[in-house]
Amino acid sequence: MxxxxxxxxxxxxxxxxxxxxxxxxxxxxxxxxxxxxxxxxxxxxxxxxxxxxxxxxxxxxxxxxxxxxxxxxxxxxxxxxxxxxxxxxxxxxxxxxxxxxxxxxxxxxxxxxxxxxxxxxxxxxxxxxxxxxxxxxxxxxxxxxxxxxxxxxxxxxxxxxxxxxxxxxxxxxxxxxxxxxxxxxxxxxxxxxxxxxxxxxxxxxxxxxxxxxxxxxxxxxxxxxxxxxxxxxxxxxxxxxxxxxxxxxxxxxxxxxxxxxxxxxxxxxxxxxxxxxxxxPNDMAMPIVMRAADGPFADAKVREALRLSVDRDAMVKQVLSGYGTVGNDILGTGDPAYAKDIPQRKRDLDRARQLLAEAGFDTARTYDLITTEDIAGLAESATLFATQVREAGVKINVVKQDSKVFWDATWLKAPLYTSYWGTNDSVVFFASKTMLSDAGQNEAGWQEPSFDEAYRTAMATADEAARTTLLHQLQEIEYARSGYLLWGMAxxxxxxxxxxxxxxxxxxxxxxxxxxxxxxx
The missing domain is CATH 3.40.190.10 (Periplasmic binding protein-like II)
Structure with missing residues (x-):
């Protein structure tokens, strides 16, 4: 672990x-x-x-x-x-x-x-x-x-x-x-x-x-x-x-x-x-991780299709009993620099199906979504997610693993799994920990040179206004192409x-x- x-x-x-x-x-x-x-x-x-x-x-x-x-x-x-x-x-x-x-x-x-x-x-x-x-x-x-x-x-x-x-x-x-x-x-x-x-x-x-x-x-x-x-x-x-x-x-x-x-x-x-x-508020992020490095979710169009297949309001209401907020696929929602002006991604099943077809995604196959019961609501979020994306033509089998097995064998490795972070007040935290190409905890295996460059430039910028602009660019890249589907925060x-x-x-x-x-x- x-x-x-x-x-x-x-x-x-x-x-x-x-x-x-x-x-x-x-x-x-x-x-x-x-x-x-x-x-x-x-x-x-x-x-x-x-x-x-x-x-x-x-x-x-x-x-x-x-x-x-x-x-x-x-x-x-x-x-x-x-x-x-x-x-x-x-x-x-x-x-x-x-x-x-x-x-x-x-x-x-x-x-x-x-x-x-x-x-x-x-x-x-x-x-x-x-x-x-x-x-x-x-x-x-x-x-x-x-x-x-x-x-x-x-x-x-x-x-x-x-x-x-x-x-x-x-x-x-x-x-x-x-x-x-x-x-x-x-x-x-x-x-x-x-x-x-x-x-x-x-x-x-x-x-x-x-x-x-x-x-x-x-x-x-x-x-x-x-x-x-x-x-x-x-x-x-x-x-x-x-x-x-x-x-x-x-x-x-x-x-x-x-x-x-x-x-x-x-x-x-x-x-x-x-x-x-x-x-x-913003105490825990509960994203679904889609492996971007290889495998069935390596195509950015497939990842976008899954993000468009989720009913986020229903996830918050049913999984968190309303004790949470809807996410927009950018981690760090409690950050003063969080890009609130990026349009909220909403459910669009027609567009999701179109993207899956363009990517040649195999809808005849069933894909495992691996989760644990480490925290309340995590396994439930996986089950509801599987039900929702089925409407876009994606068949998901939810697999619950023992915590030790999950962290030893699944985390950082599996094509599709749930994750959770007991902090959500910093865009920079997640960028440095989980999304840089060389990050030690790159959960999705995401390699994006433009994101790496935006991060390094932001970190080297002392002027607050200029730095905020750079952090906004960082979030735009994350929103468009990362391996995260952040449906909500608990x-x-x-x-x-x-x-x-x-x-x-x-x-x-x-x-x-x-x-x-x-x-x-």
């Missing part, structure tokens, strides 16, 4: 979009703060105290304590995110906000970036955080099996400490979005922490570890956190193996928050006035008790930032 893909599902790292350079151009990286939205009266004032009990999905067999390891459990990622800080985080005003890095500044050629650490940042044991700690941590991250995709374009030798508070990252190519990369699992540990000491290693985050048992944990407020006042006394994280069990615990008052619980649980809670339903859904206030509403990694959450009781 791919470490990075599984981490992205749970962690929803949300590497952001075009606004990053503008956000930090004056060397101040922290103009956008991590966002939370109040759930109670506008007259309420945040108060300190109380223990927030949070349910999160996970399996006992997949527990990890390594901040740079395979975090297959959302429960583990939540715990790690509260204990250890990344250099940057998603923000409510910009896609990249300051965290352990207080500011950042690029060189003129956009290849070398200098990150200045936050004043007063210390580990939980009281020792100061130094650039050497950050460099050691980033190099450790880069050395993991998925390190190349976690820090794309950055070689180990390109990670250096300039002085005690300045970290220098050098990219292989001009990259105006480099700070966005530091939102993804760049958790900082003390230099030379041994692998066998990770379970108790001090972090820099807003909470410290009280106890950890079998995937469950209690974290207490870090009164010395450099990021400001933490409101809760403690957070207790409880692991659940199914969304329904977690929702039941919330409805019974056993926990305060059911994290990322899904549409089915939300429908159940709709009649409960004592339960808050928090929706995070909302992230949290259920919360009536006393919970200021749960974060940002998608992706932003939703695990709980330092400003509080309890009105």
């Amino acid at each position: 791919s470490v990075t893909r599984r981490e992205l599902l749970w962690a929803t790292a949300g590497i952001g979009a075009a606004g990053a350079l503008a956000a930090c151009a004056g060397s101040k990286g922290g103009s956008g703060s991590a966002a939370g939205v109040a759930s109670g009266s506008a007259n309420e004032q945040p108060r300190t105290g109380g223990t927030l009990k949070v349910g999160a999905l996970g399996r006992a067999s997949a527990i990890t304590r390594d901040p740079h390891g395979t975090q297959a459990n959302e429960s583990d990622y939540l715990i790690i995110s509260l204990l250890y800080d990344t250099l940057t985080v998603p923000g409510d005003k910009t896609n990249t906000a300051a965290r352990l890095a207080a500011s950042w500044k690029p060189s003129e050629d956009l290849r070398t970036w200098r990150f200045t650490l936050a004043d007063g940042a210390t580990f939980h044991d009281g020792t100061p955080v130094t650039a050497e700690d950050v460099v050691w941590s980033l190099k450790r991250l880069r050395a993991t099996p998925s390190g190349k995709s976690r820090l794309p374009g950055i070689q180990p030798e390109g990670i250096q400490a300039e002085d005690a508070r300045t970290v220098v990252l050098v990219s292989d190519y001009a990259n105006a979005d480099l700070p966005l990369l530091t939102r993804l699992t760049t958790f900082v540990l003390k230099k030379d922490t041994k692998d066998d000491a990770l379970a108790g290693a001090p972090g820099t985050g807003p909470f410290t570890l009280d106890w950890y048992r079998d995937g469950n944990a209690r974290l207490v407020r870090n009164d010395n956190w450099y990021g400001g006042k933490v409101l809760l006394d403690a957070v207790e994280v409880r692991i659940f193996e199914s969304p329904q069990a977690m929702a039941n615990a919330l409805l019974a008052g056993q926990i305060d928050v059911a994290s990322n619980v899904g549409a089915v649980a939300a429908r159940t809670a709709e009649t409960r006035k004592d339960i808050q339903i928090l929706r995070r 909302d992230g859904i949290d259920l919360a008790g009536s006393a919970v206030r200021d749960l974060p509403r940002l998608p992706g990694y932003g939703r695990v930032q709980l330092e400003k959450t509080w309890l009105a009781r």
Whole structure:
């Protein structure tokens, strides 16, 4: 299984979009703060105290304590995110906000970036955080099996400490979005922490570890956190193996928050006035991948025919129970640079049949669409898709695979399969991760020189307006020819008790930032 893909599902790292350079151009990286939205009266004032009990999905067999390891459990990622800080985080005003890095500044050629650490940042044991700690941590991250995709374009030798508070990252190519990369699992540990000491290693985050048992944990407020006042006394994280069990615990008052619980649980809670339903738009992309490199879907006309065969409104209503939005075959819908002016692709069965005929597509054959039941709605989306494209003359057989088999044998290889990404707030993220010809996770095997050129040119462009224009061109190419059929995006859904206030509403990694959450009781 791919470490990075599984981490992205749970962690929803949300590497952001075009606004990053503008956000930090004056060397101040922290103009956008991590966002939370109040759930109670506008007259309420945040108060300190109380223990927030949070349910999160996970399996006992997949527990990890390594901040740079395979975090297959959302429960583990939540715990790690509260204990250890990344250099940057998603923000409510910009896609990249300051965290352990207080500011950042690029060189003129956009290849070398200098990150200045936050004043007063210390580990939980009281020792100061130094650039050497950050460099050691980033190099450790880069050395993991998925390190190349976690820090794309950055070689180990390109990670250096300039002085005690300045970290220098050098990219292989001009990259105006480099700070966005530091939102993804760049958790900082003390230099030379041994692998066998990770379970108790001090972090820099807003909470410290009280106890950890079998995937469950209690974290207490870090009164010395450099990021400001933490409101809760403690957070207790409880692991659940199914969304329904977690929702039941919330409805019974056993926990305060059911994290990322899904549409089915939300429908159940709709009649409960004592339960808050928090929706995070653009939280998960659920595309169908059509292999463009070879096989029956290599012809762009065939891929366009499939895109024209889908009833997107019906997919959102039936698969997501309305807790989502229609997609337009461009990933990164939460990005401020997302091209909303590109016409929404609509169902056109006559045109689909015409394109299939022009391509000489064999409509007598039945084609497998491979899926998993990793997340709610994924297998259902495959089944409904198969029913819809049958009306255009394409016969689809849905094959459900065990998760391990899927990620080992199907992902990146099969002609037609479902995919999902637990982040959808950046056009650039998907371009760099999944669509460049040499991308390590090129899901469709798509090779498009014009797309590659548009990406490199955009990344080398400092002017925001010019860069936005280039990103629009990038999306036009993706819309017309890529291997993705993005029919819709699922909302992230949290259920919360009536006393919970200021749960974060940002998608992706932003939703695990709980330092400003509080309890009105």
